[in-house]
Amino acid sequence: MWGTIMDYRISENVKNVKPSAIREIFKFLSVPGLISFAAGNPSPESFPTEEMQKASNAVFQSSASAALQYGTTEGYAPLRDWVKNRLVxxxxxxxxxxxxxxxxxxxxxxxxxSRVMLNAGDTVICESPSFIGALNAFRVCGANTVGVEMEEDGISVSGLESALKNNKGAKFIYLIPTFHNPTGITTSLEKRKEIYRLALKYGALILEDNPYGELRFAGEDVPTIKSIDTEGIVVYTSSFSKILSSGMRVGYLCGPKQIIDRCVVVKQANDVHTNLFFQMLVSKYLEDNDIDKHIQTIKELYKRxxxxxxxxxxNGLSGEVRFTRPEGGLFLWVSLPDGDSSEIFKSCIEKNIAVVDGKAFLPQPASCSSVRxxxxxxxxxxxxxxxxxxxxNVNEFIKR
Ligand SMILES: Cc1ncc(COP(=O)(O)O)c(C=O)c1O
Known part of the structure; x- marks a missing residue:
């Protein structure tokens, strides 16, 4: 076997990054009768398939050659304009x-x-738990991920200040302040202001990740951290994955020109540009349809x-078990008083229920008794x- 005799000298940054635990759970999903609460996918009912088909025909009728050609790295101009208007x-x-x-x-x-900002050995501070895809993106750049405990209304502010003090020169703070993945928690406005103040004080940027921000089905909107930024320290990312289609792979990043210009260069070394046909498809869909009406139907679906x-x-859980009550997004987080999350995960799988082991979301190894x-x-x-x-199963697990 080649692998046993060859040293392929895999990059130090990449060789120890573990594959996403959620992908691992896919192995169990074909078990007959299994009920999965493990996905991160939007509901298939949320895809506007007929309207997309019409938009697709229209793109091919009016602009087939353009849709099949290379495009600009920055993105399809009408779509960028739509995104800017939406952001405003x-x-x-x-x-x-x-x-x-x-x-x-x-x-x-x-x-x-991450590629634009991080040198190997840099630190990124994030909520603990946090989104696995982001943690792995930081790790692939050779960064250390330092987690700060979550409270009911967002990251612990005192914990954040300690992390910033203990990790001088931390490059940025990564946050999902609205309908956080994995907990479903939304950070209060007071905390958003405090986080912003601390980021300024300690010279760290903020990467605000808001893919679920359009999906509020209860409560009141909370301003984004980007909206309170007067100093150009917040970079904002979101996508069409949770409101139109996750498979199209169309998202966006918004921030100070100097940073986005560098992202353009890195993207040129990566996929050159995002699939132009799908950008044109999204753009045509947005031109011909009322996206807010469509989002309203998704919100009603997820609210139910x-x-x-x-x-x-x-009704079912014993009083010692806590869980979050999200006002939007796709997830909630169940925390047992103690016990190991991997054991909780296994006990659920034995009962044909798939959940995600909370440990998968931790920026650093730690004990965990929660599942998503x-x-x-x-x-x-x-x-x-x-x-x-x-x-x-959880009630029985606690008794054991
Ligand atoms: C917090 C968070 N950020 C970013 C993403 C990436 O979304 P996508 O690449 O599908 O737009 C996800 C996907 O689940 C997510 O949960």
Missing amino acids: NKFSSFTVNDEVIITTGGQQGIDLF KASLMINGLE LNYSMPTDEQITRGTEIFCA
Whole structure:
């Protein structure tokens, strides 16, 4: 076997990065009768398939050659304009000093920004737990990921200040302040202001990741951190994955021109530009349809599914188990008083329920007794039945 005799001298940055634990769970998903709360996918019911088909025909009828040609790295101009307008009108998150680049999913926005900012050995401070795709993007650049504990209203501010003090020169703080993945928590406005103040005080940038920001089904909108940025220290990323289609891989990154210009260079060394046909498709869809009306239907769908799951957990779980009650997004987070999350995961799988082991989301190795549950993918019946089985299993797990 070659692998045993050859030293392929894999990069130090990459060789120890573990594959996403969520991808590993896919192995179990073909088990007959298994109910999965492990996905991170939007509901297939949320895809506007007919409208997309019409938009696709229209793109090919009017601009087939352009759609099949190379495009500019910055992105398809009408789509960039739409994104800028959306950022201005809905999120107050675009200024005259900013620029927008269309990326291959929000994931690539995180990756480009990381490659532009990070040297090996740099530190990124993030919420603990945090999004695995982002943690791995930082790790691939050779960065250290330092996690700060989450509270009910977002990252612990005192914990953040300690992390900034203990990690002098930390390059940036990575945050998912709205409908956080994996916990579903939304950071309060007071905390957003405090986080911003600390970032300025310690000279760190903020990468604000907001892929779920359009999906609020309860409560009031909270301004983005980008919208309170007067000094050009916040870079913002989002995507069309959770409101139109995740498979199209169309996202965007918005921030100070100097940073976005460098992202353009890195993207040229990567995929040159995001798939032009899909950018044109999104753009045509947005031109011919009312996206807000469409988003409203997704919010209603997720509101129903989240309520079903939350009611099931409220009725079924013993009082010692805590769980979050998200006002949007796709996930909630269940925390047992103690026990190991990998054991909780295994006990659920034995009962044909897939959840995600909370440990997978930790920036640094630590003990964890929480798991992530998704409500966007399972059917209503699966949510009802699966939640019942999950609760019975967790209650039994605690007694053991
Ligand atoms: C917090 C967060 N950021 C970014 C992404 C990347 O999304 P995409 O690349 O599909 O746009 C995801 C996907 O699940 C996510 O949960």
